[in-house]
Amino acid sequence: MAEGKYRSDIDGLRAVAVIAVLLHHLNTSLLPGGFVGVDVFFVISGFLITSQVYSEVKRNAFSLKGFYQRRINRIVPALATVLLATVIVGAFILSPVDLIRLNVSALLSLLGVSNIYIWIKYGNYFAADAGEAPLLHTWSLGIEEQFYVIWPLFIVLLYRLAPRYVLPILGIGVVLAVAVSEYATGVFATAAYYLLPTRFFELMLGGVLGIYLQQPRVMGKLTAHALALAGYLLIGFALFALNAKSTFPGLNALIPCLGAALLILAGSGDRHSRLLTCRPIVFIGLISYSLYLWHWPLIAYLNYLEIPVDIPVGALLIAVSIGLSWLSWRYVEVPFRRAGASWHFSRVFVRRFALPALGLAAIAVLSVVFNGFPQRFGPQVSALEAMTQNRPNEIRRGCHVTNALYSTGPDDSCRLGAKKERLDGIMIGDSFANHFTGMVDLLARPDNLSIMDYTMDSCPPIPGYDADMSPVYAAHCAKRNERVFSLIEQNKYPYVVLAAIWPKEADARDIVEASIGRVVESSGQVIVILSNQHIEKAASCPIRRLMFGSERDCSVVQSALAPYWADVRAKFPQVRFIDPNQVICPAGVCSPIIQGQLLYLDDSHLNEGGSRLIGRTLLERGYSLLHDPVRTARTEMLKGSSAVMN
Missing domain, CATH: 3.40.50.1110 (SGNH hydrolase)
Incomplete structure (x- = not known):
């Protein structure tokens, strides 16, 4: 993909991913395999970011500072906004133990390691108590941020050592990473869901595709339609055939990932899918990151308050989620990204990352030291929780x-x-x-x-x-x-x-x-x-x-x-x-x-x-x-x- 070229079909694919996750979270019977939307996100992320990194590496213009500056500007402002709102609401309604978990989880979410904490504290992603964890969904951000600590350095090293063999080596790497995921999922099923080694191939697959499409690829109309159809079928199959009892990730995760890769490949020319490029879908794609961040805390707090998510409540929740996401995208994501692009790295790091992290650390430490502020409720609440x-x-x-x-x-x-x-x-x-x-x-x-x-x-x-x-x-x-x-x-x-x-x-x-x-x-x-x-x-x-x-x-x-x-x-x-x-x-x-x-x-x-x-x-x-x-x-x-x- 040419650097700077906007592809509306990729925003459309983001929309498919976030809608799948949202519907699954609202009611698992609607889309039993809707959780694979996260895997589609991983492929998209691997594709877009690797495309940019590899282009810069080839031009000898890559900078780690510049890379992480972009990541901070892209990820942190909206995330910090949602974390702060979630923590404030939690202070009023969560029990002492649950408030401690939330505040610790908020800090670790910003640091990019919440997936490890969530795995330890909640175990199975589909467990009943996990449905009340307001920041459960941030495990996927942990996967991405850990991947991007390793991946750019690996690309730089590989290009310098074997510039002609980058794609073959990465292709073999994807196969090996899938094998590792399949094996580890069979041995450590719960850990495999949350941890990077078993998810590595998903972002890596998108990265390989990003490097492959650095060179213009001629594709006929029939081929593009066939690839798109295969991509839709693979993602559709995963959405309805997989469920909470399916072995995952491993080979089952490869199904939606291949589907996402085929759709990206099919749209690499000028023959974009009409479904993915229609304006409502592209709009949802544009706000998809904020929508992913906002929707789950709302659902989790409804679960916590034991408010059934029936059709009227579900419709209202979707409307509120989209409204908050648009506000977050319009007034946080876009302006912060634009303003941060002209700042020095140190300024971005301190203001956009270090200060929010210190604030969340202070909240987490205070909640631990003061045992979740039990005085908010009667003493018997703490006794029963213990x-x-x-x-x-x-x-x-x-x-x-x-x-x-x-x-x-x-x-x-x-x-x-x-x-x-x-x-x-x-x-x-x-x-x-x-x-x-x-x-x-x-x-x-x-x-x-x-x-x-x-x-x-x-x-x-x-x-x-x-x-x-x-x-x-x-x-x-x-x-x-x-x-x-x-x-x-x-x-x-x-x-x-x-x-x-x-x-x-x-x-x-x-x-x-x-x-x-x-x-x-x-x-x-x-x-x-x-x-x-x-x-x-x-x-x-x-x-x-x-x-x-x-x-x-x-x-x-x-x-x-x-x-x-x-x-x-x-x-x-x-x-x-x-x-x-x-x-x-x-x-x-x-x-x-x-x-x-x-x-x-x-x-x-x-x-x-x-x-x-x-x-x-x-x-x-x-x-x-x-x-x-x-x-x-x-x-x-x-x-x-x-x-x-x-």
């Missing part, structure tokens, strides 16, 4: 691992219950098994049992079961269960505890029966911990009732057990069952808070204090890991009846 930070997966780190660490072996020092040298048994299962460790620790002590916990995310102890799992997670779980069940069969543990979010569907009976049967055959006593009740907004509802004075009832009616459990109990009468809902759901109504203790850390998982409260309550009622007073009483009654009959 309970949600008591996470079993962090307390039992190493004993419980993420799905990516499926090959981790058991650790004999991971013990629950009695403090003694001899090991009595093993506890296996998924993250729900992990959140029951506090309860099991208490219930094992009266029987003087020492139980080793060996649990992993997204892996119920059901060999062959993979419903609702991504292919990567299913493969990891299969290997983990193979090891776990081999351990049980080899060691013949006297006691085995099984816990999980057990399947709800009736047709899971056979596979659940077979799994429990394998354990029964290879061990002494088998204890099955049933799933606890799922309660929507279990962790946040009690807190926000106090914050906002709402009258919402946080409790729910207890769900029925999966129908196959009656058959399992009948087939394995020797198996001991522990039901945590005996405590959570008195009289069939389940509450996320009991005796002032918040039980949950999200909609389904218990926090450590909640798990231990359930354990203590069961102990007070005469239960232990091996003792069931109801079952004992029933047995004694049957013995008495038998004696009378004799």
